[in-house]
Structures are given as structure tokens and as C-alpha cells.
Amino acid sequence: MGSDEVIDKARSGARQANDHPVVQAMARVGYAASGLIHLLIAWLALQLALGSRGESADQSGAVELLQDLPMGQPLLWVLAAGFAGLALWQVTEAIGGWHGDGKEAVFSRLKATGKTGVYLALGWTCATVARGHNTDSQDQSAQTTGELLKLPGGMILVGIIGVAVVGIGGYHVVKGARRSFLQDLVKDPGDVAEFAGAVGYIAKGIALVVVGGLFGLAAATDRASESTGLGGALTWILEQPFGPWLLGAVALGLAGYGVYSFFRARYTKV
Template identity: 35%
Template sequence: MSSLPSQAHGAASRTANSTWLEHLTRGGLVGYGIIHLLFAWLILQIAFDGSSTDGDQSGALHKLAEEPFGAFLIVVLVVGLIAMAMWQLLEAAVGHRAERGRHRLFERIVSVGRAAFYLYLTWTGIKVLRGKTASSADTQQQASEDLMVSGGGRIAVGLVGIAVAAIGAGLVVYGVRKKFEKHLKTSQMTARMRLLSRRLGVAGYAAKGTAYAIAGVLFLVAAVQYDADKARGLDATLNVLSQQSYGPWLLAVTALGIAAYGLFSIVQARYRKV
């Protein structure tokens, strides 16, 4: 008789290989790409129109909710994100047989992190559907203010900043080294599509990673200077960029990079190994 862990592993493997989960996940990747395209559009509005909309994923969802059928699209998005979270949790549980040792463990940890982020976006979408107006940036700022009441809290905010900055740097390296290609069915791509996906992936991961790295540094600065205004995640990053020389153009370049990541996510919906 097989052991309980073996049975659980087998069940997880069967679920991970199910057709319905694959279709939902691929739909979720399309939705994830659309969120980033909306995010890029918001950045352009902030750059050239002086929009006061929060420059993060929650701002993009609030913008989508204002459009006709916006609520329906967010519901579809939430379902896709839940599927993506399930997919990554199953990847963490099952792993890849071709991987060994520390690399396999690292991939599982990354899968858990991705699942947590997809669930965070899911919760953000649910809050938007429920009519909650507080943005992720406001929530992050308030949480940082509450934490920094004590010295230990300031250290915690600083550690969060270091972690986010490290994740951002990792995304840049991941993109520049084209590591994302190992997750794509490149053999099914034409030469032109492979070149397009490579360019979108490099530009998208570099832009997104740079934005997160700056956000992490700002969290660290917030802890040192006791200034929760800097602990607003991506929204604070865009605010800092806008205050620099040629600020609108820096934001425009960032928007193009985020848009590239959005398009790359849509490409993944077709060619990602799920």
C-alpha cells in the first residue's frame, strides 16, 4: 500500500496536469498581461496628464472597474488569478523531476512566492469589486506607519525593503539572462515569435525589476527616516521618478517596459509550460 505522502503527491500531480486548470491558468496569464498594460497606461497618464490615480496594480483595477463591463472583467480576472495561484502551489508541491537538489528547492520557493503574489492581486480585485476605495499604496503606507511606532517595527519595514529590493534585482537578472525561456515551449515558436518573446521578456523583467528595486530602497529609506510616505510601493517609485530631471520621459520608458511585460504575459498564455 502506498504511503499517504505518495498518495498526496500523486493527487497533486494529477491536478497539476488537468486540462481545466491549464485553460484557466492560460486565461489568467492573459488577464495578468492586461493588468500590466493598464498599469502602463496609468503611468503614461501620470507622466503627461498629471493623473492623481495611484500608480500600481490596484490603480489599474480601479480604472478597469470604471469601464463598461469592468466588474465582469475583474471577476474573470480573479478566477484566472486563483487558477494561477493553484498552479504555482501545485508546482511547489510536485516540483519538476528534471530538477535536482538546491535548484529544485529554490524553484519551489519561487513558486510559493508567485502564488502569494497572485493571491494578493486576487484579494485586491475582490476589494475593488466590493467598492473598497483604499489603494494598495494607501494600505502599505498605513501598515508601515503602524509598524514604525516601535523600533522593532522600523527594523521590520527596513527588512521588507531589503527583501523587495532583492526581488527587484533578481527580476532584472532573470530577464537579462533570459532565464524565462526555460519555461516556454520555444520549439513550438517560429523564429520571429521567439525573437519577439525574448525582447519582450528582457525589457519587461528589467523594467519591472528596476521598479521593485527602487520601491524596496524607498521602504528602507522610510524606515531610516521614519517617513511612511516613501513606503507606498510602486506608487512611491513613480513619484520619485517623476521628480527627477526628464521625469515624464523616465516614466514613459518605465511604462514601455511594463507594457512589454504585459505583452510577454499574453505570449506566455500560448507558449508557457503549464
């Protein structure tokens, strides 16, 4: 069997998996799980803006909040399964989805591949906490950055990651401002969803730009501690002039993204 036949067979299998009702249903559960996580992150960020220093305002803090709720452990397993299903769907999109031609196709496949990693990480975090273990996204980010900095050319690699994350953040801001996220849906979800999506994508984009900037700072100073993920980025916003007001606005925007994610679970193209 030639390489072209192997590739064609892989794409055909991916398309079949992509169209499978179970995979599509799990992808929708994953989007709803993302909505819940973003609402909890928004709540933690708002508490931080108001002066509370409880759970870290990031994915691990949100998951640990769920752990403390009645029936929290079963819910975490549902979320873990949803994120795993969403990651699987993104894999089938990356391999077998239709992505146009040329640069558009390359960008679309890379985006699906990147999302696969994000959803796998979220699923792993949910499963880890459901098993009774704690996680700390900020420490994990700093540790990972530290390992990268030890590699030959590590500072350049971390800098490239920072630039990439800034680019992703800018993409989110543009997507929110232009309302182009509506192209991901099978129908118009209404004014509430459109407004929530717009402010949500812009707020999440701003947070990601700060995350990328902190990666860049870690690369420039050779200090892994500068790279602390989303929680560190929101703390950095808090420390700026008018920080509580800025962080409060970002928190409300992240809540909007969470609300939009529930609409996306219903109306997304799968």
C-alpha cells in the same frame, strides 16, 4: 501514517492538481489577466509622466480603470478567477513541482510561494472592486508597513523585506537581460515576444528595486509613509532628474511585460 507518507501524499495530490486541465486553463487566464493589468499600469504611468494626476499608477489604479469600462464588472470577476487559478497553480508547483536539488529547489519553491501571495492579492483586489469597493495599494502598503514597524524588531523586519524586494527586482533585470524567461515557455514565441519580455522584465525589475529601496528607507527612518508600493516607486522615479523621460521609458517597458504576458498565457509551461 508517518510524516513522510503525509508529505508524499500531499505532493502526489499537488501533482495531480497541477496536471488538471481546469487548473492549467485557469493559470493561462491568470497570465492573460496579468498582461492586461500591466498594460493598464503602463498607461497610467505614461499619463503620469506626461503630467496627468489621475488614477494611481499601480494595481489598484489599473483595476479601477477596468471598473469604469462597459462590462467592466464581469471582466473584473474573470480576472479575479484567473488570478485565483494562477495562485492555485503556483501552490501546486510549490508543493508538488519538480525543482531540482539543493539550493535550486529551495529557491524555486520559495519563488512559487511568493508568486502565490502576489496573485492572491491581485485576485482579491479585482474581486473587491468588482463588489463596488475601492482600494488603494499605496495606502495599504503604508498601513501594512506601519503595523510591521510597531512589532518588536519591526525596523529590521521591514529592512529585510526591502532587501528581498530589491533582490527580486535584480533577479527580474538579470532574467530580462539574459533572456532566460524563454525557459518558462514550451517553444520560441518569436522576436516580438522576446523583445517585449526582455524590456518588460528589465523595466519591472527596476520598478521593484525602487519599491524595495523605499521599504529600506521606511525602515531606516521609521516612517511607514515612505513605503508606498509600485505607485509610490513610479512617483519617485518621476521626481528624479529627467524624471518624465525615465518614467516614460519604464512605462513602455511595463507595457512590454504586459505584451509578453499574453504570449506567456499561450506558450507557458504548465
